[in-house]
Amino acid sequence: MEYLDFELPIKELQEQYEKACQIGEDSDVDVTNTCKQIEKKLTDTKKEIYKNLTPWQRVQLSRHPNRPYTMDYINAICGDSFLELHGDRNFKDDKAMVGGLGKIGDQSYMFIGQQKGYNTKTRQYRNFGMANPEGYRKALRLMHSAEKFNVPVVTLIDTPGAYPGLEAEERGQGEAIARNIFEMTKLKVPIIVVIIGEGASGGALGIGVGDKVLMLENTWYSVISPESCSSILWRSWEFKEQAAEALKLTATDMKRMKLIDQIVKEPLGGAHSDREKTFRNVATAIEKAYGEFKNLSPIDLVEKRMDKYSEMGVFKG
Structure with missing residues (x-):
């Protein structure tokens, strides 16, 4: 430990x-x-x-090396029912973005999420959980497949951001993320988003539009990481703790500002201290969230989702 x-x-x-x-x-x-x-x-x-815990300490917990990643949740929740699907049918299969069909009980879901590595070799293989454009295009392909067969979508967010490399920009990183956001707003099946670790910038938003956005207790969700914010404002990473405080990136902050819908409790000590309990909590939250939307017609579902995001950032005096 x-x-x-x-x-x-x-x-x-x-x-x-x-x-x-x-x-x-x-x-x-x-x-x-x-x-x-x-x-x-x-x-x-x-x-x-x-x-x-301070905001910075929650950021540290979200990055704990023993914390469960996307595939840990999928394998624990779905068991042998999970079937991974690969490729964006355009460029290649992005190993930082995983997805496929799985079941919770008798209900099928399309699971999509960023996957980090457990050691140096797998971190390089998974590109540290930073998806390229083909990763977001793969995610969108799977969402459209889910829509075709009327299967709800569950996205699991855990990324330090989309990959910022030259080749990613050459292949249209910004367009891929923007396209996903646009398409997710009008997808005709329920979308449940779960932030299980780091939720950074457009890398998170690329699979982060949902009817119900859940956030684990010791995670963060922000336009920028505390370190990057510190380096921009103070020209040094030494002020990352102050940056974390100022960014209001914790689950409590997000819930208060109505940017997420629900906080999923973690065991005492964080998700890694009792993995099985964490998996059960997440599975229960997903089933409950799906129950709220499964009987809505596609038109009502999309309209409700649009209204939800239209109201964000609007304040009445």
Whole structure:
């Protein structure tokens, strides 16, 4: 288990707890009370730390190396029912964007999301979760297939942004993202968006238009990362904590500004601390969200989606 800087008090108590339990196993000394005391202190410390997280600390949690990624959610939620689909039928298959058909219970969904890697080799293979234009075009192809067969769409967002390389710009990165946003607003099947990690810039928006936008508790959603914001405003990455605070990028901020619809609770310690519980929470939230829209006609569905996004950023005095 890897620990972030602010989690070091938890690490120390966890090590003390494990040592005390080991002593009890290796000797005849009764350490039951000691273990209980340390365990209680450990629980209290976790509650104290995680209920007072700063925006920057939530950004750190969203990037935790043990945090589940898109394919972890899909495999856990769908099991063997998931069938991955490949390619944009134009250029190539983008490994940073994954998608395919899967089931939750008896209901089929088209799952689409950005996939990061687990180590150096897979991170390079997945391009660190940064999709090229062909990734967004693949996503759009899958959405249109879902629309054709009346299958709801679920998108899982976890990206530091769309790939900013020269070749991506040459192949029309901006156009691909803009096209997705336009097409998603008028897709005739329910779209459920779940932000499971980083939701950065147009890279997130390219699959981020939905009837219901869910956001896990320790994730962020913003036009720019705190580091990039800091480098622009202060010419240094040292002010990333102040930038995170100013950007209002946490789930609580997004909900208050009505840019998302629901916050999905994470287990104490973050999604990686209890993966199975996180997967169950997300699956339940998706099923509940689909239940709100499954009986709407395509015309009503699109009209409601249009109204939702038209009202964003509008304030009445």
